[in-house]
Amino acid sequence: MNFNMTQRLHMIASLAAASLLAACSTVPTQNEQAGKLQAAWVVLGENGQAIARAVTTDTTCPALIQDGMAQPMQIRAAAATLPVRKTASKPEESKASAFPVLTCDAALPANTKTASIAGRDLPLPKQVTQKIVVIGDTGCRLKSNDNYFQSCNDSEKWAFRQMVETAARFKPDLVVHVGDYHYRENPCPEGNKECAGSPWGYGWDAWQADFFSPATALLKTAPWIVVRGNHESCARAGQGWWRLMDPRPLQAGRDCIAEQNDLGGDYSAPYAVPLGRVGSEQAQFIVFDSAKVPNKPLAKTDAAYQLYMEQFKAVNKLADSADFNLFIDHHPVLGFAAESKKGGEMKIYPGNLAMQDIMQTLNSTRLFPSRVQATLAGHVHLFEALTFSSDHPVQFVSGNGGSSLDTALSTPLEANATPYTEARLDHFSNSNDVGFMTMEREQQSWKVQAWNKQGKLITECRMQGKKTECKAMPK
Structure with missing residues (x-):
């Protein structure tokens, strides 16, 4: 068959158009991307770098729409089923x-005004952070070693979602989670209706049920600072921590996949997140990974001792960058823990002895550098506020986020009770109501309030420089 030039040109154009249409048909539409998007949020990393992150069941990452322009997101972690390893x-x-999902991320420039993923708007960091919500220890405990199976199917008995929705109504500029997101370690026993059907283990299904689904309202409201808890150590949910949560790049060997690499996967360097300047005060959070810290002092020959020593040296340097520093980790350095004994008596434990031992080597009896005025933690499943007449930072514990609660300590405490031998306790209050904290910056001070899941005020504190005063609200 013979073709003249005009026919040849028409045929080439038709083939080109068909190829273009075929190519376009393989690009997911925004609606298709939205249907596969499992989660989208913003996490803050070193120096306050905002990272847009997404989890999708698609085979490609969704586009990030930033100030009206589309840009690709990078694959952080491909879908995979990780081999069984030694666990707790x-x-x-x-x-x-099993992680049958892609984790994707992209750095957001500081001047970004709007950002969205698959039609879902992302909350962006403010130049000056003024209102902060603090939560911690939020997952639903399923643990056969303790024969403890929380009522994950009852929103009153596991009230994380209810607490999140109350906290979101406060419209914070920032959310801080002080660790322990994942508690569904073992299968719900047969016949237990309170947790029947719950996913378990350390894969995406358990992470989604324990954190991403119930946390949705706050993930939509504000960027997050995420602190690692002992439940995110390599022998527990560390694989998900590195794939989903930590703001730093995912690295082979620091991913908790192979047990022989856990010395790299269980420890990570501290970093600072600036909060901007109010008046003459530049403030920042210093984020510390205490996931593997034990409760008793470490031998000086232990590799972990050397690692933590170098990390606390880094904390001292980071503290020089701001006038007001808030140190956040998972284990309270200056808080109390309590345990109910079989006879009914209550045993009270001091703050973390391993960290105290290392910190006093660097900073004498104050433990913290002089510019650290407050410290936040979780781990103990209570809210606690501790102030000191000695020169020690105020300690807040926000571990009452929904997981199985500890027994509250009776107040007043015994005379001379202290979380650290050199600290003189001035005020102590605590609560085992499920709830959260808010921290609000004012011109010369910070207002810190603890709330229960319905939004009832529990405790109120005022921080100004190194002086903090607190009062518990009548019940």
Whole structure:
């Protein structure tokens, strides 16, 4: 068959158009991307770098629409089922961690005005952070070693979602989670209706049920600072921590996949997140990874001792960058823990002895550098506020986010009770109501308030320089 030039040109144009249409048909539409998007949020990393992050069941990352322009997101972690490794559970109660999702991220420039993923608007950091919500220890505990199976199917008995929705109504500029997001380690026993059907193990399904689904309202409201808890250590939910949560790049060997690499996967360097200047005061958070810290002092020959020593040296340097520093980690350095004994008596434990031992080597009996005025933690499943007449930072514990609660300590405490031998306690209050904290910056001070899940005020404090005064509200 012979074709003249005009026919040849028409045929080439038709083939080109068909190829273009075929190519376009493979690009997911925004609606298709939205249907596969499992979560989208903003996490703040070193120096306050904002990272847009997304989890999707698609085979490609969704586009990030930034100030009206589309830009690609990078694959942080591809879909995978990770091999079974040694965990904190018995071998017969351990299984491979399945992540049938892509984790994607992209750095957001500081001057970004709007950002969205698959039609979902992202909350952006403000130049000056003024209102902060603090939560911690939020997951639903399923743990056969303790024979403890929380009522994950009852929104009153596991009230994380209810607490989140109350906290979101405060419209914070920033959310801080002080660690322990994941508690669904073992299967719900057969016949237990309170947790029947719950996913378990360390894969995406448990992470989604324990954190991403119930946290949705706050993930939509503000950027997050995420602190690592002991439940996110490599022998527990560390694989998900590195794939989903930590703001730093995911690195082979620091991903908790192979047990022989856990010395790299269980420890990470501290970093600072600036909060901007109010009046003459430049403030920042110093984020510290205490996931593997034990409760008793470490031997000086222990590799962990050397790692933590270098990290606390880094904290001292970071503290020089701001006038007002808030140190955040998972384990309270200056808080109390309590345990109910079988006879009914209450045993009270001091703050973390391993960290105290290392910190006093660097900073004498104050433990913290002079520019650290407050410290936040979780781990103990209570709200606590501790102020000191000695030169020690105020300690807040926000570990009452929804996981199985500890027994509240009776007040007043015994005379001379202290979380650290050199600290003189001035005020102590605590609560085992499920709830959260807010921290609000004012011109010369900070207003710190603890709330229960319905938004009832529990405790109120005022921080100004190194002086903090607190009062508990009548019940």
